[in-house]
Amino acid sequence: MTFGTVAILGPGLIGGSLALALAERGVAERLVIYARNETSFPAIKAKLPQAHLTTDVAEAVSGADVVVLCVPIETMAALVKQFVGSLKPTALVTDVGSVKGSVDHCLAPLLNGRALWIGSHPMAGGEQTGFSAASADLFEGAAAIITPNSKTEQAAQQRAEEFWTALGARVRVMPPQTHDRIVAEISHLPHLLAAALINHLPKGPDAMLDLAGGGLRDTTRVASGSPELWTEIVEANRESIILALKTFEAKIGQLHQLIEKNDKTGLLKFLQEAHDIRSKMAETNPLFKKRS
Amino acid sequence: MTFGTVAILGPGLIGGSLALALAERGVAERLVIYARNETSFPAIKAKLPQAHLTTDVAEAVSGADVVVLCVPIETMAALVKQFVGSLKPTALVTDVGSVKGSVDHCLAPLLNGRALWIGSHPMAGGEQTGFSAASADLFEGAAAIITPNSKTEQAAQQRAEEFWTALGARVRVMPPQTHDRIVAEISHLPHLLAAALINHLPKGPDAMLDLAGGGLRDTTRVASGSPELWTEIVEANRESIILALKTFEAKIGQLHQLIEKNDKTGLLKFLQEAHDIRSKMAETNPLFKKRS
Numbered sequence: 001m002t003f004g005t006v007a008i009l010g011p012g013l014i015g016g017s018l019a020l021a022l023a024e025r026g027v028a029e030r031l032v033i034y035a036r037n038e039t040s041f042p043a044i045k046a047k048l049p050q051a052h053l054t055t056d057v058a059e060a061v062s063g064a065d066v067v068v069l070c071v072p073i074e075t076m077a078a079l080v081k082q083f084v085g086s087l088k089p090t091a092l093v094t095d096v097g098s099v100k101g102s103v104d105h106c107l108a109p110l111l112n113g114r115a116l117w118i119g120s121h122p123m124a125g126g127e128q129t130g131f132s133a134a135s136a137d138l139f140e141g142a143a144a145i146i147t148p149n150s151k152t153e154q155a156a157q158q159r160a161e162e163f164w165t166a167l168g169a170r171v172r173v174m175p176p177q178t179h180d181r182i183v184a185e186i187s188h189l190p191h192l193l194a195a196a197l198i199n200h201l202p203k204g205p206d207a208m209l210d211l212a213g214g215g216l217r218d219t220t221r222v223a224s225g226s227p228e229l230w231t232e233i234v235e236a237n238r239e240s241i242i243l244a245l246k247t248f249e250a251k252i253g254q255l256h257q258l259i260e261k262n263d264k265t266g267l268l269k270f271l272q273e274a275h276d277i278r279s280k281m282a283e284t285n286p287l288f289k290k291r292s
Numbered sequence: 293m294t295f296g297t298v299a300i301l302g303p304g305l306i307g308g309s310l311a312l313a314l315a316e317r318g319v320a321e322r323l324v325i326y327a328r329n330e331t332s333f334p335a336i337k338a339k340l341p342q343a344h345l346t347t348d349v350a351e352a353v354s355g356a357d358v359v360v361l362c363v364p365i366e367t368m369a370a371l372v373k374q375f376v377g378s379l380k381p382t383a384l385v386t387d388v389g390s391v392k393g394s395v396d397h398c399l400a401p402l403l404n405g406r407a408l409w410i411g412s413h414p415m416a417g418g419e420q421t422g423f424s425a426a427s428a429d430l431f432e433g434a435a436a437i438i439t440p441n442s443k444t445e446q447a448a449q450q451r452a453e454e455f456w457t458a459l460g461a462r463v464r465v466m467p468p469q470t471h472d473r474i475v476a477e478i479s480h481l482p483h484l485l486a487a488a489l490i491n492h493l494p495k496g497p498d499a500m501l502d503l504a505g506g507g508l509r510d511t512t513r514v515a516s517g518s519p520e521l522w523t524e525i526v527e528a529n530r531e532s533i534i535l536a537l538k539t540f541e542a543k544i545g546q547l548h549q550l551i552e553k554n555d556k557t558g559l560l561k562f563l564q565e566a567h568d569i570r571s572k573m574a575e576t577n578p579l580f581k582k583r584s
Binding site: 123124125126142143145170172182185186187189190191192193194195196197198199200201202208209210211212213214215216217218219220221222223224225226227228230231234235238241242245246247248249251252253255256259260262264267268270271272273274275277278279280281282284285287288290 | 415416417418434435437462464474477478479481482483484485486487488489490491492493494500501502503504505506507508509510511512513514515516517518519520522523526527530533534537538539540541543544545547548551552554556559560562563564565566567569570571572573574576577578579580582
């Protein structure tokens with residue numbers, strides 16, 4: 001299946017990986033990449049000589065059959081306003097933002113009746129940023145959540161499903177608010193914990209930094225992610241994140257009590273439960289077989 | 293440099309990796325491996341045909357120049373009592389346990405005057421267990437902490453340093469109690485947090501398990517570790533772990549407050565601090581360049 005002309009707006013880690021995957025899998029007849037400025041163009045040109053690169057977003061989307069917003073979530077609405085007049089009415093417009101409720105709330109009114117809109121969130125990424133960190137296999141085995149609202153047209157959902165499937169992702173469908181609640185637990189909270197764990201480590205001589213083994217390396221990898229990006233994500237999904245933090249604090253308090261009371265049986269049960277759930281995840285989630 | 297006859301007691305993940313590394317690097321003239329029973333012998337024989345395998349621990353250590361205890365920490369003292377009479381007085385005896393205060397407290401009185409004793413803790417491992425998970429490069433780039441006590445002989449410390457260096461590790465020296473305080477922060481706490489994070493995830497339909505991306509995969513990898521092993525570690529380093537949990541709970545509470553108050557500047561600063569420290573770790577710790 002091909003998707004005609006695909007316009008990627010924002011060639012960072014996710015947008016760049018999308019462009020590389022589209023090219024490698026031959027799912028776009030024509031690939032257009034928009035960026036705010038030309039800084040990244042030489043690097044993109046070297047890997048994607050056939051792509052059309054532009055800093056004019058209206059030009060980028062005109063004639064596009066699929067438009068994917070890969071820019072920071074708080075800049076999406078302003079960008080859509082710039083290009084909405086140039087969209088084909090049959091174009092599928094989607095995004096890759098980590099929060100879906102607020103994105104859908106802002107973009108749906110701008111796009112309804114002008115194109116086919118549906119939000120997306122591929123559950124893949126990395127702590128690196130920019131096109132240089134992009135890779136064509138980023139979405140292989142990853143879940144891609146698409147989030148229809150009550151007005152989403154069937155055609156939008158169907159084409160978004162086909163688009164992500166063509167990139168090697170496993171599509172899951174749920175309302176934006178359900179997405180936000182789940183992702184607060186499985187992505188946003190783990191990120192905040194990694195940052196808190198790093199900040200909690202005793203300061204002082206650097207010696208400790210070089211003592212750490214693979215455990216700390218992996219539990220904190222995401223703390224190297226962009227502080228700006230994550231501040232935006234937290235703001236956009238604040239309520240669900242606060243709820244996730246509250247229930248997690250209760251869980252860590254429960255663990256603390258087991259250790260304080262020297263309850264070996266309780267602790268063993270706690271660790272066994274985690275072991276079993278984590279092992280099941282490793283078996284059932286194809287992404288857990290990939291390496292970071 | 294070679295170390296004469298090296299006896300590895302317990303061919304699990306760490307002991308097995310030690311044996312493979314010793315063989316690959318040619319640092320042992322003779323390699324002896326003791327296990328409680330012969331279950332693992334065929335697999336070991338296939339990879340290390342030159343090693344002498346035995347289920348008789350006294351036989352294993354007699355004639356050994358270096359003896360490395362790679363068995364669970366709570367079984368070490370009983371094992372030492374079985375073989376202490378067969379040690380050469382010049383033998384270096386060390387271990388690979390994750391806690392050093394209690395190990396040193398139990399083993400030093402048994403070994404002082406009978407051999408050269410010093411505790412070790414290579415900061416390398418994995419969530420898998422057993423010889424099948426062992427690898428010859430496990431210690432390359434890892435820190436190996438050795439923990440002299442007030443009675444440790446200079447010769448013990450020097451030979452332990454040479455031993456771990458020959459295996460590709462970076463040796464750090466500190467008292468057992470300092471080790472336990474630091475490792476509670478950089479290894480034991482991250483492990484408990486990973487388990488708590490997994491246990492806190494909403495139960496119910498399995499769907500969520502397969503939605504998770506690389507963030508949850510890596511932050512929780514260590515939660516797949518052996519529940520029995522980690523219950524023992526927590527018991528053996530309980531005081532330092534309780535302290536680490538307390539300060540971490542304060543840190544997560546601070547982060548929670550920033551988000552509750554919608555303090556974007558404070559949150560950005562918090563995440564920036566974590567980003568900077570984590571990035572510095574990734575630059576300065578060679579292990580952070582290896583993959584799990």
